[in-house]
Amino acid sequence: MPEHQRADARRNYARLLAVAEEEVAAHGAGASLEQIARTAGVGSATVRRHFPTRRALLTAVSGSRIEALSARAHELTGSGDSRDALLEWLGEVVTYCVTARGLAAALALDGAEPDPVHENSCSAALEEAGEPLLRRAAADGAVADGVTVADLITLAVGIVLATEHHPDPGARAQRLFGLAVAGLSPRSLSTQDT
Known part of the structure; x- marks a missing residue:
């Protein structure tokens, strides 16, 4: 995550990463991106912006x-x-x-x-x-x-x-x-x- 990003973008990324780690631990490589977005309280576009693939x-x-x-x-x-x-x-x-x-x-x-x-x-x-x-x-x-x-x-x-x-x-x-x-x-x- 680039340092020059806004504080809220860095917080979103940190939150998404923490949720993604939990989801992947629970469901493996096929973890749902939509579930990650819901759990993190962000839209799926935010997830895809941070993790495009x-x-x-x-x-x-x-x-x-x-x-x-x-x-x-x-x-x-x-x-x-x-x-x-x-x-x-x-x-x-x-x-x-x-x-x-x-x-x-x-x-x-x-x-x-x-x-x-x-x-x-x-x-x-x-x-x-x-x-x-x-x-x-x-x-x-x-x-x-x-x-x-x-x-x-x-x-x-x-x-x-x-x-x-x-x-x-x-x-x-x-x-x-x-x-x-x-x-x-x-x-x-x-x-x-x-």
Whole structure:
């Protein structure tokens, strides 16, 4: 929200964001924009002015979580085993996406052409934050050539979206994440503790 906006516009935005966070937490990425407007006591045009697209809404709602995951990536960069650090961070991305309804949808590709106007800022922020972790793991030979942070985020998002209606989505998502990391060979499955 730009600082030069009027005080009432900043208050409306803060109120809308708080209500949107509650609605997305309760109803996921499909939260009703009309319900957000009603609960916030503003018109739907006000909601659409602040959040012109569903992605804009989900990006705003997910902002603090993206910042926390980015900070965590920075904390883990350079610490301990490079593979373990990368996997710990990716596991936290999965956990955050499971617990923060709407975050996986905010990270998902939407088919828009990659340009500055349509860039997925949530995904771009996580890709930038995770890049040093991946580079270090790749340099240590712990990750196959050609793997990108975008690949890993897409994998995490896919797992979360596939398990969101499971009775225990967190446990199911972590199990699938463990399978994805370990691979499908009997040797790697027998060493897995999930």
